[in-house]
Amino acid sequence: MKTYSDCIPCFARQAIDAARFHHLSESDTEILLRQTLARVCDVDWQRPPPLIGRDIHNTLKEIMKLEDPYLVQKQEQTLTALSLLPQIQERIAAAKNSFAEIIRFSIAGNAIDLGAKTTVSVDVNTTFKDAMHKALPDDAISALQAEIDRAESVLFITDNCGEVVFDRPLMDYIGADKLRIGMRGRPTINDVTINDAAMSEIPPEYTIISNGSDIPGTWLPECAPAFVEAFNTADVVIAKGQGNYETLSQSNRSIYHLLLVKCPVIAHDTQLPVGTYIVQKRKDGCIVSLDPKYAHCGGE
Amino acid sequence: MKTYSDCIPCFARQAIDAARFHHLSESDTEILLRQTLARVCDVDWQRPPPLIGRDIHNTLKEIMKLEDPYLVQKQEQTLTALSLLPQIQERIAAAKNSFAEIIRFSIAGNAIDLGAKTTVSVDVNTTFKDAMHKALPDDAISALQAEIDRAESVLFITDNCGEVVFDRPLMDYIGADKLRIGMRGRPTINDVTINDAAMSEIPPEYTIISNGSDIPGTWLPECAPAFVEAFNTADVVIAKGQGNYETLSQSNRSIYHLLLVKCPVIAHDTQLPVGTYIVQKRKDGCIVSLDPKYAHCGGE
Numbered sequence: 001m002k003t004y005s006d007c008i009p010c011f012a013r014q015a016i017d018a019a020r021f022h023h024l025s026e027s028d029t030e031i032l033l034r035q036t037l038a039r040v041c042d043v044d045w046q047r048p049p050p051l052i053g054r055d056i057h058n059t060l061k062e063i064m065k066l067e068d069p070y071l072v073q074k075q076e077q078t079l080t081a082l083s084l085l086p087q088i089q090e091r092i093a094a095a096k097n098s099f100a101e102i103i104r105f106s107i108a109g110n111a112i113d114l115g116a117k118t119t120v121s122v123d124v125n126t127t128f129k130d131a132m133h134k135a136l137p138d139d140a141i142s143a144l145q146a147e148i149d150r151a152e153s154v155l156f157i158t159d160n161c162g163e164v165v166f167d168r169p170l171m172d173y174i175g176a177d178k179l180r181i182g183m184r185g186r187p188t189i190n191d192v193t194i195n196d197a198a199m200s201e202i203p204p205e206y207t208i209i210s211n212g213s214d215i216p217g218t219w220l221p222e223c224a225p226a227f228v229e230a231f232n233t234a235d236v237v238i239a240k241g242q243g244n245y246e247t248l249s250q251s252n253r254s255i256y257h258l259l260l261v262k263c264p265v266i267a268h269d270t271q272l273p274v275g276t277y278i279v280q281k282r283k284d285g286c287i288v289s290l291d292p293k294y295a296h297c298g299g300e
Numbered sequence: 301m302k303t304y305s306d307c308i309p310c311f312a313r314q315a316i317d318a319a320r321f322h323h324l325s326e327s328d329t330e331i332l333l334r335q336t337l338a339r340v341c342d343v344d345w346q347r348p349p350p351l352i353g354r355d356i357h358n359t360l361k362e363i364m365k366l367e368d369p370y371l372v373q374k375q376e377q378t379l380t381a382l383s384l385l386p387q388i389q390e391r392i393a394a395a396k397n398s399f400a401e402i403i404r405f406s407i408a409g410n411a412i413d414l415g416a417k418t419t420v421s422v423d424v425n426t427t428f429k430d431a432m433h434k435a436l437p438d439d440a441i442s443a444l445q446a447e448i449d450r451a452e453s454v455l456f457i458t459d460n461c462g463e464v465v466f467d468r469p470l471m472d473y474i475g476a477d478k479l480r481i482g483m484r485g486r487p488t489i490n491d492v493t494i495n496d497a498a499m500s501e502i503p504p505e506y507t508i509i510s511n512g513s514d515i516p517g518t519w520l521p522e523c524a525p526a527f528v529e530a531f532n533t534a535d536v537v538i539a540k541g542q543g544n545y546e547t548l549s550q551s552n553r554s555i556y557h558l559l560l561v562k563c564p565v566i567a568h569d570t571q572l573p574v575g576t577y578i579v580q581k582r583k584d585g586c587i588v589s590l591d592p593k594y595a596h597c598g599g600e
Contacts, residue, residue: 005316005319005326005329005330005333006316008312008316008333008337009309009310009312009313009316010309012308012309012312013309016305016306016308016309019305026305029305030305030345033305033308034341037308037337037340037341038341040337041334041337041338041341045330
């Protein structure tokens with residue numbers, strides 16, 4: 001997805017929110033904002049927004065002299081999510097369509113995001129409660145289930161800390177044999193990295209592949225060869241969240257995107273309102289129709 | 301007033317709003333946004349926001365090849381305001397405290413602003429109705445009235461088209477002998493210029509002084525000598541609206557500011573909520589207390 005005009009004020013907003021969240025001084029806030037604007041001026045807006053998001057958060061790291069400024073929040077969100085996991089697993093076990101519930105909670109976890117919100121405090125408990133009442137696209141979920149069942153390998157690209165705990169039932173459904181978990185290579189906002197896998201209680205027998213990058217998304221030109229190999233060869237790729245959507249929605253391989261629509265720009269690009277739980281198979285910027293007669297390209 | 305961090309995303313927002321309002325193409329929108337960001341990067345943020353506002357709207361003029369892109373809106377707002385003027389004058393005549401009503405409608409007119417709002421359509425009729433229920437600072441209004449009554453010369457610095465019609469009763473109260481009307485030198489957003497005086501039905505016997513500038517405010521370093529002279533020598537200066545507040549609130553001469561608080565930054569700087577009708581005598585960034593024992597400096 002390209003960087004839309006409406007992303008531009010949002011970059012400045014994100015820089016201010018990050019500065020306030022970390023109680024930066026006025027002069028450090030100005031440095032962060034000026035570097036953000038300079039970077040926005042510098043780049044081609046046909047490229048996706050997370051490339052600028054990365055720069056905002058790298059400047060923040062430099063100013064704070066911290067490699068992982070959101071570590072405390074990541075730990076807190078992980079612990080809260082872990083405390084909810086038994087309830088999630090119970091609900092999934094009791095459901096008529098267990099796989100749909102697995103998907104429901106995986107998308108619900110996508111609300112735990114310190115990047116897309118101006119109010120940075122995301123209540124994990126509220127996320128869990130809200131999930132119960134969301135509409136789900138049954139056909140796309142059934143298609144995904146069938147593809148996973150048929151597949152020999154599934155690359156599951158994670159998004160944020162806390163969220164990854166909500167993804168655990170889906171990982172367990174895929175199973176250690178098929179599953180490859182793709183994660184960011186270095187800390188960026190509250191995105192989950194291989195270093196957060198242990199605290200997220202991801203079973204050690206699950207294969208994790210670092211993408212080698214600090215972009216809050218999956219920008220293949222900067223990804224590690226092992227990750228690109230897994231991406232190209234997996235029978236199924238599942239990508240969680242907006243950052244992965246923004247960087248992968250134009251990909252020429254088909255990808256299942258699971259996300260919660262959190263901002264008006266994604267709402268415009270997907271043609272679905274903010275708050276929607278999305279399960280879409282996409283390729284080349286278009287929805288791959290489950291019935292090959294129909295295909296739909298969203299956005300501009 | 302300095303440019304606060306929160307003004308930065310708002311500049312980008314204003315550029316996008318202006319582009320959409322005038323149906324600019326995607327590439328022209330990008331030009332406007334990039335030039336806005338480049339300018340924001342370039343300037344000292346200790347200077348007031350209208351200096352950047354001016355640059356946004358000058359870029360817009362260049363792109364549109366129009367000296368006055370909001371001319372149609374200015375005409376529409378003026379006509380609507382003129383249609384309400386007889387009712388306003390009736391209410392003022394019938395009021396117990398006529399001068400307070402004169403001030404009420406002058407501030408109410410400040411809602412007619414295409415700069416501060418993200419929803420650019422301002423309903424002049426709604427403005428008129430809302431005015432009835434607003435609290436007014438009686439002491440400050442009495443002090444202003446007493447100063448006008450004592451003064452030999454009053455410089456009244458206008459703000460927007462339409463609004464200036466709502467100011468007419470105050471101008472009439474001051475009277476042609478004392479009154480000097482200060483206006484922007486060239487078109488910027490919907491601000492009123494000397495060229496809009498006739499359509500605004502400002503009586504030809506009233507003296508109008510152009511400030512010679514295209515800044516949506518009053519930035520003395522760029523104002524014409526005749527305006528600066530009037531500013532320095534007037535017994536009373538009255539400045540309408542946010543743009544004049546932003547550029548004059550630190551002035552070392554006392555000024556009566558009449559404005560409606562329309563954005564969170566002005567709310568922070570004045571320590572009064574959005575929607576407040578402000579009547580404040582200010583000097584050197586502080587409120588000049590009507591009782592000299594008390595003085596208050598707002599903002600940071």
